[in-house]
Amino acid sequence: MTTPGPLADEPTQQTDLDYPLLDATHPLNGSVGRSAPLIAAALRRPVAHTPVWFMRQAGRSLPEYRKVREGVPMLESCFRTDLVTEITLQPVRRYGVDAAIFFSDIVVPLKAIGVNLDIAPGVGPVVAEPFRRETDVARLRALDEADVLPITAAVRDLVVELGPTPLIGFAGAPFTLASYLIEGGPSRDHAQTKALMYGQPAVWHALLGALADIAGQYLRLQVLAGASAVQLFDSWVGALAPRDYREYVMPHSTRALSHVADLRVPRIHFGVGTGELLADMRDVGTDVVGVDFRVPLSEAARRVGPNHSVQGNLDPAILFADIETVETQVRRVLDDARGLPGHIFNLGHGVLPATNPDVLARVVELVHENEQHAQP
DSSP: OOOSSOOTTSOOOOTTSSSTTSOTTSGGGTHHHHHOHHHHHHTTOOOSSOOBOOTTOSSTTOHHHHHHHTTOOHHHHHTOHHHHHHHHHHHHHHHOOSOEEOOOOTTHHHHHTTOOEEEETTTEEEESSOOOSHHHHTTOOOOOGGGGHHHHHHHHHHHHHHTTSOEEEEEEOHHHHHHHHHHSSOOSSOHHHHHHHHHOHHHHHHHHHHHHHHHHHHHHHHHHHTOSEEEEEETTGGGSOHHHIIIIIHHHHHHHHHTTGGGTOOEEEEETTOGGGHHHHHTTTOSEEEOOTTSOHHHHHHHHOTTSEEEEEEOGGGGGSOHHHHHHHHHHHHHHTTTOSOEEEEESSOOOTTOOHHHHHHHHHHHHHOGGGSOO
């Protein structure tokens, strides 16, 4: 697999730029780098208002999304430049959020290198031939720029449309990618995954090392095309105890994020059910630790420490309550974040499909109104 570090054809270092390894026309060397609240908050710099965006803000909760996706399979939509661009922009137009999250799926780079998988409606990623032996690791190859040309083209189109609003690139973390490959699809108990992890540690580390490089290269290509921040999603890693996380996962998440370390873009790391892992997730090379809804932000910040920002963490189910309750809970999250060195408002997981878009719009208004909660 590829190793972390600069691509052979990346821009030459330019020491007069804030981000010297990125092209002079990259958004971070222009309006995004100078003024975007999300970038400032991620780096614990002063902001005029707390920035806000939502995981899964582009998706099934939006009628305009359902309209453009009608009749188009999920994976096909992730490889169509026009659809990726349009779907990514939809929530920015509707809500006025402080960042766009690139529309894709965590299994896209695996599909791009030839893994036989699909996204089954109502189920999720399904792998035709699960990965459970040493020989299966050889079925993975390095991700090349040519594999994702429609995707990087969408990134370039998006940064033109977004102007001063930053685009967040993302990838699935090695553990979560491995769980899909090993289980053959979503799993509640991750039994096959843990059996391989404990019983065949050499195969496990070879598999996760390969996935770390694929995820890391995917992030790097998005940044070089124009993304201004990245988020590494580890949806299922909360199934592990801290000791197992440190031994079996942490080195590989670190390796994935190391692919963009020299580019200096803000790096966000998020997992579900990871309250006991927050301090370890902090140490994989992140600037921002995403917090799910199970831990108050004030406690999460204590576990993470003062040298990292936090992101989160309204329970997405609260959005189904009456609007007064929603407003109360939004203010509660903002109160929990009061005085923190850096806070990005988000949900404690993704937007649920039946969420009323008007409620999300009101959440954005509330967060932007609360200037007194901005970082000092």
